[in-house]
Amino acid sequence: MKRTLFLSLIAVLAFATPVFAQETVNGAGATFPAPLYIAWAYEYNKVSGVKLNYQSVGSGAGQRQIVERTIDFGASDDPLPSEKLAKDNLIQFPTVIGGITLVVNIPGVKSGEMKLDPTVLSKTFLGEIKTWDDAQIKKLNPGLNLPSTPITVVHRSDGSGTTAIFTHYLAEVSPAWKTKVGEGKSVSWPIGIGGKGNEGVANYVKMTPNSIGYVEFAYAKQNKLVYTKLRNKAGNFVEPNFESFENAAETGNFYPKKDFHVWLTNSPGKTSWPIAGATFILLAKDKKDVNRKAVKFFNWAYTNGDTTAKNLVYIPLPKTLKDKVRAYWKSKGIQ
């Protein structure tokens, strides 16, 4: 009796471990692109048989894990400067673009109706503009009937790449923001309430009248939130959509020599949406074999993954930028 029990235990253990030795690539990092990487990995597995595991543990953890070489590739929402990459012997390139949308909940105001400019936006998030009928907002929106109720500002409560891009933009356009708050994945907010994750912010804006918040483009689209127009560097009021994000990516200054270290904020294009950012992959230079596998995957995704990306509301890289990245891979000897 005991013996059969023991044998069956062994049998169970033997089946629990994978029988087929599959080629695997392990990655970890940013939560923002995780749904896309997982979808790409699923499709790639069908055509190549290579298994790609991705754990969405956060950009900070992704950076730390690739520095410690416990994973094959790291993913991060904020670009690392070349000096830091050189120090840790890393390679960096972008995969997709994420856009940040301003969403409001003002009774009677519909999507695309409200216009904001950088000054008004930063003053609102600093708490200097307190009501929707403030003269500075009225001046931009003469046609809108704006209430005199106080503005509720909604921001992220957790550390996030979304906040990093948003505060980077505010620090770029407003000196007051730069000195009083600064930029980072989590900052000391002067006012407002914090929602956990994009879904938290989206939900708070949805249920709180007279509120304003910032969320990833996908969340604004999926939750059908009311988005605003924003004045870009060229002086035009633009709407957040695939075209304006792509224009930002095309006119953003991605330099392979700087390992693509760039923020897509305040891009100079005429139709560019001013708050966007790429999400990045980090590879360890010394792991040549693994890098080849990872790059093969991302090259496949560049060529075949745009539809999947758009379906999941990510903005694919423009073709010119993809070619720059491919040349970058060649120059590093991994393709």
Added chain:
Amino acid sequence: MAIIPKKNPLDMTFSLITAIASLSVIFIIIGIFWILIKESSLAMSKFGIIQFLTSTAWNPVLEMFGAATNIYGTFVTTALALVFAVPTAVGIAIFVTEVAPNFLKGPIGIAIELLAAIPSIIYGMWGLFTLAPIMSKYIEPALQNSLGKLPVFEILFRGTPLGIDILTASVILSIMIIPFTASIARDSFNLTPSIVKESAYAIGATKWEVIKNVVLPYSKLGVFGGVVLSLGRALGETMAVAFVLGNSHKIATSFFDAAATITVTLANEFTEADSDIYLSALFYLALVLFVLSFVILAIAKLFLLRAEEKYSR
């Protein structure tokens, strides 16, 4: 070694295995404590102990960190949750043991135990999507218009009721800890010898008098134990609170303000903490919680022991 009998080898192995199992608990606790101290040493040397505990700064950009707002938030939400939960739980226990007809006892008991089995992330999502809108639309404006008009209470009900605040978090916490308190209270009420209760009824005591003068005094130790257990759970609860507390590092005076507890700050900020000092400050915060929970449970245990001594005399 007295705990390991010498003669039978099977006995010996068995004793050894149980000894290892129990000792491992102590080693794990010491190990965690040591890691927390090691990882937080950077923040400890930069901010010191008194300054870290009393500073209300929490600014990742300037890399200034203090635990005061987090400790404050932890205590306020826990205390408020206990205020809501303990009377409700004791009421439930009294109803189930003394008042309810027999056919109701089973279903209510099972319902309470099921409440304890719900994972806390579900409480969090439910709180965010269901409870918070109800709080902000109906309950909080009602409170503001009634209690908020009184002179002293006014300060507790200031601000726009958004539903993302200390009050909502405490309500969720209280729902989560009610099952613990209630089922332990019920078990201790059940331990009251029926002969004592029946004697009380025999000399003409009413149900209320029996509960007040016989059952409650007899079982107060058990009830207190249940409260301590739920206090421990409330102190460490994370995900349910993370969704509805707002994670704002300020000392809030109103129940309608957002706040942060130690665990919520850890859950929210750990994944994206990129600088060494930031990470170290978070570990330091975890160490503070570790010590706090330890001290509170130790005090509660002492209290219980003392009461037990007094009681057994």
